[in-house]
Amino acid sequence: MRALLPLILGFLAITAIHAQSFEKTKGLEKFDGYFDFYYDVGNDKIFLQVDKLEDEFLYVYSLSSGVGSNDIGLDRGQLGNEQVVFFKKAGNKLMLIQPNLKFRAITSNTLERQSVEQAFAKSVLHGFKIEEESNGSYLIDFTEFLMRDAHGVSARLKSRKQGSYSLDKSKSAVSLDRTKAFPKNVEFDMMLTFKGNPDGAFIRSVVPTPSLVTVSQHHSLIELPDDNFEKRLYDPRSGSYPFSYYDYSTPVQESILKRFIPRHRLKKKNPEAEVSEAVEPIVYYLDNGTPEPVRSALLEGGRWWNQAFEAIGYKDAYQVKILPDDADPMDVRYNVIQWVHRSTRGWSYGASVRDPRTGEIIKGHVSLGSLRIRQDFLIAQALLKEPFRGNDENYKPMLDMAIARIRQLSAHEIGHTLGFAHNFAASTNNRASVMDYPHPQFEVRGSKIEFPDAYDTGIGEWDKVTVAYAYSDFPKGTDEKRALNDILEKAQKDGLRYLSDQDARPMGSASPIAHLWDNGKNATNELEDVLRVREVAMQNFSTDNIKTGEAYSVLEDVFVPVYFFHRYQTEATAKIIGGEDYNYQVKGDGQAGKQVVPRAQQQEALKMLLKTLSPDVLAIPERQLELFPPRAIGFPRSRESFKGKTGVSFDPLGVAETAASVTLSLLLNPERVNRLVIQKGFDNRQVGFGDLLNELLTNTINANQQTGYKNEIQQVVNWQVLQHLMHLADSDKVYPQVKNQVLKSLQQILKQSTGKNYLYTVELTKYFENPANYKLKTKAPKIPDGSPIGMDCMN
Incomplete structure (x- = not known):
């Protein structure tokens, strides 16, 4: 015992030297974590203890509570920018510095690295006065840095023409219940109020007092991953997003622009085994506030990706679970699928927190708009024949279709957070990817419209290719570049096609196979089928498309997706005219070069498009026009209603004019x-x-x-x-x-x-x-909101 006493005393002495004692923190609540910090309840202040000078870490800001307007775009759970930063002492200040990682020199030559660092500007995000110093540790008042508009709320409101707002610190405070410390990350949450003069209808529609807009902004300080992450080369044929930077240490004969793919870290426990568990699986957590039956649908659809990971030899490497009740969805430790509410339907999206040094995905964060499921329900309600005839509880067929879309949507948005881009050519490959935008498929059977297969189920063949390229773990000694090329060449031989966003828009883009919300190998044939579905649906439309007791004004709004049912397939067909079929080629891959769409195909497309201008197609049957009396009080037209030139009355010429203008x-x-x-x-x-x-x-x-x-x-x-x-x-x-x-x-x-x-x-x-x-006259009435089908993709 006497022999141990000097050791114990020595240990206590060392502990005393390194234990920090600041006068300002006496009596304050302490949070021990990656950075220790203190909360001063009397002054509502956060003091941060900094003992890691010039050690890089990750700073991320986000919105933990939002505005609730799709048009404004400030959603609950919206991620901001991630930044590698470090603290550096300068006189009586600590400077929070963001290095410039876009321009690098990846070399062991220190002076060469310094030459690049000094050539390009860095950014000092904030300067903090040192409040106290103790044994090489510094105390700073972190409150001002946290209580600022990091997310750019006021700028967003101004850019959306909603008014001029500024932060009102007197009405802002620390949200202590969401301010936490963990060994590898610390999380701060701030309730911020913006005061101003509301100018726009969007902000007035969602805020109880529009001159005072209160949201919550979240700040995360995160330990950077270790250096063991293996970057994977980007290939334009792979279906992944690119992650890039410039390396000035590159030999002259090679490109200084380096392209890799963003991906989660995933390794087999046994790379030599045909099937192996992962060292650490990729786990996504579903927002525990999601109601049934949506909850089960999102879990099921999200888990489809495991089929692709199993195909490359992983066992249970990808999982979807329910978020624990005590977990914060903004906590960087959790990949999250969040159920987001807005005042109007809108796009869902998948974002991520990445390591800006390597592209490693640290946190995937999916935001799913809660109103989009209701639009799919409405589409089904509109197209079914007499769904509520004699039974107002006959909602299951519509709900089943809406739930089928939500399953696919869950997989789609998670795919973005796994690092994958849209594949808008997949619909020509028998719905080969959940990364396409699917239009619901309907069939005319006799006098009825049915949809036994409205949306696909399970992961697609193209999705297996993207997972194989991004996440395959190759045995030691494998030529990775060749193995990755083999994956893509096999996909090419299997006839799989891949084209993304820039090739899919209806205006400007030239590809005849890449489009949003279309179906089938041949867009012209599909438009003919869609017009047939539309014709039957209009003929069948009746009072039994709404429930007993609902106003006839509701019938008019239910009819909108019927009348404009052909709008997206019309867009797809138009791309055949002047179209050019092409691929993302690389030298030596053997893919076909650009080819102009043959004359016969263009002529057939033109013929079908001109049909959409025919009065026979545009005319609503007179029997159905009787269903649309002037709007009832309490049921004003919305942005998703028909527009017209006849006041409260329904305008059958205006809707025809709108549809014709779209085609033209x-x-x-x-x-x-x-x-x-x-x-x-x-x-x-x-x-x-x-x-x-x-x-x-x-x-x-x-x-x-x-x-x-x-x-x-x-x-x-x-x-x-x-x-x-x-x-x-x-x-x-x-x-x-x-x-x-x-x-x-x-x-x-x-x-x-x-x-x-x-x-x-x-x-x-x-x-x-x-x-x-000369000023052009008589614009056609604006077409009601349509995209997204069953929602509205900000990707």
């Missing part, structure tokens, strides 16, 4: 018509802009006159054609060849209209007298 904006898109000029120049047998223009005029302005109600529809369609053509001629984005052909056609229309159509004569005469000052 696609057909006469400047980038599309320019491509038609080019393809005709290379191959005179191809469809050119002149061909499109002639067919358009033949089927509208020069078509045989209809009678009655359909004639009135034809007139509003023709007027929209004229307006769109004048707009195209006035565009500075089209080639002179396009302008020339449009002006020639307009002159011909003027000649034909003289003495027959007073409106055309007057307007075209004004236009040709002074085109620069």
